[in-house]
Amino acid sequence: MNAIDYRLMFVTDDRIKDDTLFFKILEASLKGGTTIVQLREKQLHTKLFYHRAQQAKSICETYNVPLIINDRVDIALAINADGVHLGQNDMPVNIARKLLGENKIIGLSVSNIQQAEASNRLNINYIGISPIFSTNTKTKDLDKPMGISGLKNIRKISNNPIVCIGGVDEKNVSEIIKNGANGIAVVSAISKAKNPENAAKYLKQLL
Ligand code: TZP
Numbered sequence: 001m002n003a004i005d006y007r008l009m010f011v012t013d014d015r016i017k018d019d020t021l022f023f024k025i026l027e028a029s030l031k032g033g034t035t036i037v038q039l040r041e042k043q044l045h046t047k048l049f050y051h052r053a054q055q056a057k058s059i060c061e062t063y064n065v066p067l068i069i070n071d072r073v074d075i076a077l078a079i080n081a082d083g084v085h086l087g088q089n090d091m092p093v094n095i096a097r098k099l100l101g102e103n104k105i106i107g108l109s110v111s112n113i114q115q116a117e118a119s120n121r122l123n124i125n126y127i128g129i130s131p132i133f134s135t136n137t138k139t140k141d142l143d144k145p146m147g148i149s150g151l152k153n154i155r156k157i158s159n160n161p162i163v164c165i166g167g168v169d170e171k172n173v174s175e176i177i178k179n180g181a182n183g184i185a186v187v188s189a190i191s192k193a194k195n196p197e198n199a200a201k202y203l204k205q206l207l
């Protein structure tokens with residue numbers, strides 16, 4: 001697999017129901033310099049999720065940016081996405097790897113040092129520290145924020161690239177990168193910005 005640029009992951013905002021707006025924001029984020037997209041849908045039925053994924057894939061291809069799918073290995077396979085992002089309670093990594101093959105990206109959320117240690121023994125491409133700071137965007141199954149001290153501890157022991165998610169914005173991005181993360185993953189800092197393209201551009205500059 002080519003080296004993946006994890007610097008700026010845009011995680012799509014499933015609060016946006018209107019498809020036109022949803023894809024407008026996705027495209028703006030790509031114009032602004034998003035380096036990888038994670039399609040995250042917690043509420044859509046499978047058929048609608050699949051259609052959003054198909055469309056997202058075609059937009060990401062135009063910008064030559066990889067698209068990964070949150071939770072759903074089946075949808076990643078169906079649209080030939082570049083990979084998946086899995087949580088601790090999603091499909092086991094070894095099974096996802098079997099299904100996806102060696103050339104796809106698998107990201108895994110970790111919320112503590114034990115999970116990060118265990119992830120060193122898994123066939124994954126990156127870990128997501130989840131959450132690094134507090135956030136209102138995700139309310140279900142959210143662990144305690146790990147903060148910069150958590151990031152530092154995980155950096156010391158992890159073999160994998162690290163992406164930080166949760167409450168990341170232009171005010172804290174520099175500190176995250178300074179402390180060893182390879183990238184940030186954001187929802188609101190782009191999706192809720194007045195101008196999502198400029199927001200992505202600004203975040204990218206800070207990376
Ligand atoms: N996983 C951990 S925190 C989070 C997810 C999907 C939400 C991040 O959203 P925001 O708006 O960037 O804080």
Ligand code: MG
Binds near residue numbers: 071085088
């Ligand atoms: Mg999940």
